Amino acid sequence: MAAENCPVRFGIIGCSRLAKKVTRAILLSPATTLHAISSASPEEAKQFAVANELPETVRICSSHEEVVDDPDVDAVFVPVPVGQHSRWGVAVAEKKKHLLMEKPGAVDLGELDKVLEACERNGVQFMDATMWLHHPRTGKMKELISDPKLVGNIGLIHTTSTAFIPRQFFETAVPAGKPAMETMGAVGELGWYGIGAVLWAKDFHLPSSVTALPDITKSSTGVILSCSAQLHYEQDNTVGIIHCSFLSHLTMELEIVGVNGSLYLGDFILPYKEQSAEFNFTWMAKFVERDLGWNVKPEKVEVVNEVSQEVLMVEEFARLVQGIKAGSPPDVKWAEICRKTQLVLDSVMKSIEIGCTCVTL
Amino acid sequence: MAAENCPVRFGIIGCSRLAKKVTRAILLSPATTLHAISSASPEEAKQFAVANELPETVRICSSHEEVVDDPDVDAVFVPVPVGQHSRWGVAVAEKKKHLLMEKPGAVDLGELDKVLEACERNGVQFMDATMWLHHPRTGKMKELISDPKLVGNIGLIHTTSTAFIPRQFFETAVPAGKPAMETMGAVGELGWYGIGAVLWAKDFHLPSSVTALPDITKSSTGVILSCSAQLHYEQDNTVGIIHCSFLSHLTMELEIVGVNGSLYLGDFILPYKEQSAEFNFTWMAKFVERDLGWNVKPEKVEVVNEVSQEVLMVEEFARLVQGIKAGSPPDVKWAEICRKTQLVLDSVMKSIEIGCTCVTL
Incomplete structure (x- = not known):
């Protein structure tokens, strides 16, 4: 199977309430798989895995770094508190992983721009998780x-x-x-x-x-x-x-x-x-x-x-990621929408x- | 029949588009009758009478004064342009006729207060025609x-x-x-x-x-x-x-x-x-x-x-007018609502x- 036809392998950092819906969407869509999740609290991560019926193949990590560093992760969903968006957004992009960011973008435009610049510099897709x-x-x-x-x-x-x-x-x-x-x-x-x-x-x-x-x-x-x-x-x-x-x-x-x-x-x-x-x-x-x-x-x-x-959202995201794997540049439309908002x-x-x-x- | 059981006899000054609905309501309600209408243009008044199928008993007047002065008119609906509300509102009240005023109240609160004071001084009912x-x-x-x-x-x-x-x-x-x-x-x-x-x-x-x-x-x-x-x-x-x-x-x-x-x-x-x-x-x-x-x-x-x-409005108005005929004071609720608006x-x-x-x- 050509790389662009494999499902996009997601990592999720932060097992918050917000993560539930996107987790379900990633599991439902044939275009995506869930590879790893993390929480600062290992207990919370395990509970999340049980409550959301995650397959046993999903890696349960006790630090966000483990997910971000994992070479088998193509893209990361980042539902951490908004004060940490820019730190983790930049970290994900610098590891050349595509970034699906929980809304709002960041605490302010300056912080968001750090993330968008890191995505641009590393040639990865950015999208915020505004589902509607x-x-x-x-x-x-x-x-x-x-x-x-x-x-x-x-x-x-x-x-x-x-x-x-x-x-x-x-x-x-x-x-x-x-x-x-x-x-x-x-x-x-x-x-x-x-x-x-x-x-x-x-x-x-x-x-x-x-x-x-x-x-x-x-x-x-x-x-x-x-x-x-x-x-x-x-x-x-x-x-x-x-x-x-x-x-x-x-x-x-x-x-x-x-x-x-x-x-x-x-x-x-x-x-x-x-x-x-x-x-x-x-x-x-x-x-x-x-x-x-x-x-x-x-x-x-x-x-x-x-x-x-939310499934349509992760599928649109996956489509863009597959496009990048096939040689297209990242689509900046979603970064621009997020930046204006x-x-x-x-x-x-x-x-x-x-x-x-x-x-x- | 005691005076308080006779239908309230309305005059309408100004044959505007706004007058149509209230005219119809007055004709539909058993609590009210239409006694006279006026327009500055006698031609407009005649056309209005035909278009609104007014009974032949309705007096067609060529000046608003004729309606306001008519001793057989108990109450006047005033759908004149708002710049003339206070002038005609005061005129109606001074003739001891009850006043149903098209909205808005007046060009400003000072002008509206002239009307409300005239109504209070003359013991007549005030209501503005906000139907909803x-x-x-x-x-x-x-x-x-x-x-x-x-x-x-x-x-x-x-x-x-x-x-x-x-x-x-x-x-x-x-x-x-x-x-x-x-x-x-x-x-x-x-x-x-x-x-x-x-x-x-x-x-x-x-x-x-x-x-x-x-x-x-x-x-x-x-x-x-x-x-x-x-x-x-x-x-x-x-x-x-x-x-x-x-x-x-x-x-x-x-x-x-x-x-x-x-x-x-x-x-x-x-x-x-x-x-x-x-x-x-x-x-x-x-x-x-x-x-x-x-x-x-x-x-x-x-x-x-x-x-x-609009029928419910003229009936509420008529009920208050009948109350005044029977000895109750005017209900100031509607004046207060109009004044606050x-x-x-x-x-x-x-x-x-x-x-x-x-x-x-």
Whole structure:
């Protein structure tokens, strides 16, 4: 079998809750295999192996270095705390292994750029693990947005990404090794998705300015628990508004309002169900005669996907890795998307720092 | 028949498009009759009578004064341009007629207060014609919001109210007698609903601050075509975000996100259909094991209403008028709601004036 036809052999460093889904995706996809996992706690690694029914062939390592150094590992998924992203991202790239990085990119753009430069210098593929971008529903929505007759110039992109975490969690000692939780909090964990959705809807063009709104809630330990921000595209008259919070129950709404049509869905980051997903599309809505009702109701557009978005993500990653094995250069698209998302994330943090005033990009 | 059992006899001044729905509601309700209408253009009044199949008993007047002076008119609906609201509102009240005023209240709070003071001094009922507050769906949603187990502390209230009006309309001469179109534009016409929805969700408590977001689009003639604003309830960690625009097709979304549950509907101002309306309610959402999907999907809550929201509005108004005839004082609830909505509307305009900085209330 030619090297480019062998499954991509993954290592995973960090046996966190986040690692579970990607582990399952790697095991499900014929394009990938799981070769090794590691945890700083050998006990945690063993429990993870049992809980996730890992095949016996998977190496259980007691240090991340063992995985990164393993010559039989082609690519590494890095779900370590965000404060350690750049250290481990660079380490993976320097060993000429392809890098699938948990989101957000890093604690800031400077740290992320160290990782992206290391990937570029070593000719390895970079991708962050923002899964919803790989769902076919996302592609279907993009089709509608791209047709000016269907949506047309976008006036508003609104997103919510909230997930309840008891406040006490943040009021007590900050978990060791999680410096990002201290600074970005909900903005890094959840706002990442909202920012990404605005950029995605705008074909990854950067906004002209970013302004955090003066409704920031922080824990007594300084973690951002709730935040809203505005991304303004002055030239197009588009406003992106994101809201992210640990203080509300789970919501993941995305609404895109254009001159001719609009989209709405309540589960944009992770679909309600694994194998089919929906969104509402409303087109050329107006009132009927005498304003007694509407000429249209939202149409439900269903997208069936045999394979879940995380499997599609690892398969896209594997396809690019196989391409590199066959002589193609790494695809920089995913690095650019991650970099722009991080740049806007940094701008939200900057705006908060300077009293919620406008940061021009 | 005792006076309080006779239908309330309405006059309508101004045969605008806005007058059509209320005219129909007055004709449909057994609690009200239409006695007189007026237009500055007698031709327009006649056409309106034909188009709306008015009974021959309705007096067609060629001046608003004739309606206001008519001793057989108990109450007047005032759908004149907003710049004339205070003048005609005061005139109606001074003639001891009850006042149903088209929204927004007035060009500013000072002008609105002239109307409210005249109503109070003359012992007449005041209500503005914000119809959705009278829909039973609104009441059903309030029930859910009021139960802390169901929604709980609200983190986000987000509304869109957009309706497409060709830009040329605003780029050419500003219609005579519409000064408010020059100043408030979409904020007055559409933002009124979004502001009202935030206040409604918060039991008509005022926010601690109001900030317009720096995405204001104006026509070359200075009309606000698109605007977003934030209403912040600092003590409760609630943020209200409204977006209103003439640049997008029709949308009327309302989303309320709480610690335990959330509501969403796409037609909050005017339901898609006249006799039944829905909203989505999601409760205690979280991911299932391994984050493969959600534990719940939004539940569709349907509210059937035999009578449309505008009929319910005129019937509530008539009920209060009958109460006054029977000796009760006017109900000031509706004046207070209108006044608070106007106060926040003024604050949005003020924030725009001072470079989108924060206005403390």
